[in-house]
Amino acid sequence: MTADYEVDRQNRVRQLDRKGAYDRDTVHRILDAGLVAHVAFVQDGAAVVVPMIYGRDGETLYLHGARKARVIRMLETNPTASVNVTLVDGLVLARSAFNSSMNYRSVTVFGRPRLVADHQAKIAAMRVISEHLMPGRWDELRAPLDKEVKMTGVIALDIDSASAKVSSGQPQDEPEDYDIPVWAGVLPYDCAFGALESDDRVLPGVEASAVVRALQGTRR
Numbered sequence: 001m002t003a004d005y006e007v008d009r010q011n012r013v014r015q016l017d018r019k020g021a022y023d024r025d026t027v028h029r030i031l032d033a034g035l036v037a038h039v040a041f042v043q044d045g046a047a048v049v050v051p052m053i054y055g056r057d058g059e060t061l062y063l064h065g066a067r068k069a070r071v072i073r074m075l076e077t078n079p080t081a082s083v084n085v086t087l088v089d090g091l092v093l094a095r096s097a098f099n100s101s102m103n104y105r106s107v108t109v110f111g112r113p114r115l116v117a118d119h120q121a122k123i124a125a126m127r128v129i130s131e132h133l134m135p136g137r138w139d140e141l142r143a144p145l146d147k148e149v150k151m152t153g154v155i156a157l158d159i160d161s162a163s164a165k166v167s168s169g170q171p172q173d174e175p176e177d178y179d180i181p182v183w184a185g186v187l188p189y190d191c192a193f194g195a196l197e198s199d200d201r202v203l204p205g206v207e208a209s210a211v212v213r214a215l216q217g218t219r220r
Contacts, residue, residue, distance in 0.1 A: 001024075001059075003023055003024060003025070004022045004023050004024065005022045005023075005024065005027065005159075005161050005162050005163065006022075006161060007022055007163075008161060010110055010161060011108065011110060011161040011162060011163040012163070013163050013165055016165075016167070019165050019166055019167050020163055020164070020165055021163070021164040021165070021166060022162075022163055022164070023164075026164045026166070027107050027109075027162045027163070027164050028056065030085060030087065030105045030106070030107040030164055030166075031056050031061070031085055031107055031109075032056060032132070033087055033105070033220045034054075034085035034086075034087060034107075034220065035053070035133065035220060036051050036052070036053060036054075036085070037051070037052050037053070037054045037061070037063065037083045037084065037085050038050070038051050038052075038083070038084045038085075038086075039051075039052050039063060039071065039075070039081060039082070039083050040081065040082040040083070040084070041071075041074055041075055041078045041080075041081045041082075041113075042078060043070075043074050048071075048074070050071040052064060052065055052071065053129060053132075053133060054083075054129060054132065055125075055128035055129035055130070055131065055132030055133070056128070056132065057125075057128045059158060059159045060156050060157065060158050060159070061083060061109065061111070061156070061157045061159065062116070062125040062126075062128050062129050062154055062155070062156055062157075063075070063083075063113075063154065063155040063156075063157060064126070064129050064152070064153070064154060065152075065153045065154075065155075066151060066152070066153055067150065067151055067152060067153035068153070069153060072115070072153030072155060075113040075115075075155045075157075076113070076114075076115040076155070078113055079112065080110065080111070080112060080113075081110075081111065081112075081113045081157060082108060082109065082110050083108070083109040083111070083157060084106065084107065084108045084109075085106070085107050086104055086105070086106040086107075087104060087105045087106070087191075087220065088102055088103075088104050088189050088191075089102075089103040089104055089105065089168065089188065089189055090102065090103040090186050090187055090188040090189045091103075091186070091187040091189065092167075092169075092170070092171050092186055093171065093183070093184055093185055093186070093187060094171035094172070094173050094177075094184050095171065095173045095174075095177040095178070095180045095182050095184050096173065096174070096177055099171055099172060099173050099174065099177075100171070101167065101171075102167065103167050103168045103169070103186065104165075104166070104167050105164070105165075105166050106164065106165045106166070107162060107163070107164045107165075108162065108163055108165075109157070109159050109161075109162045110159075110160050110161045110162065111157040111158050111159050111160045111161075112157070112158055112160065113155045113156070113157045114155065114156050114157075114158075115153070115154075115155060115156075116154040116155070116156050119146075119149060122149055122152065122154050123144060123149060125154045125156065126144065126149070126152060126154065129154075134212075134215065135211070135215075136211035136214075137211055137212065140209055140211060140212075169186075170184075170185065170186060171184050171185070171186075190219065191219065191220060192217055192218065192219045193215055193216055193217060193218050193219075194216070194217075195216055196208050196212065196213070196216060
């Protein structure tokens with residue numbers, strides 16, 4: 001396997017192509033930092049985008065939904081799909097609206113969706129998704145019930161191609177605009193988990209585990 005995804009007309013970054021990246025390491029890091037994927041497919045000749053939780057195992061993304069949900073049924077029958085994960089890092093406040101923008105990390109993936117039907121394979125995929133969202137939590141919980149596994153739909157999307165786009169840094173204003181007496185710079189956007197809030201039905205004496213406590217304050 002090469003270190004970079006092959007660049008073709010489908011995954012090539014065209015707008016601000018200098019911000020594009022095709023190496024697997026960058027793509028994987030952004031995917032692993034995200035929480036929600038926006039999944040695009042075609043239904044009855046029209047484009048549809050649906051947010052889904054997910055997890056990555058190597059070159060496969062696992063997408064989670066209810067087994068009877070439209071998105072699972074549509075992905076099951078679509079030959080191709082596209083996934084985007086975007087992380088916003090801040091607002092870039094320039095001296096003009098035109099040059100104002102965002103700092104961000106974004107990945108777009110193209111691949112072939114397939115339904116995970118085998119019972120044990122589905123449980124393994126559900127664990128990948130759970131560990132992506134809540135690292136270490138799976139082993140603390142009871143095993144999934146058979147009826148829960150049946151009610152869950154998991155789509156595996158093997159990554160055929162992908163590209164990342166990363167924007168960072170200060171505003172790039174027009175040369176003549178630097179003389180305008182208007183503040184410019186970056187307003188960081190820091191997305192972090194907060195403090196735990198206990199369910200009021202937690203049994204007396206039961207405390208959050210070290211795994212759960214470690215999630216507090218973490219940033220994606």
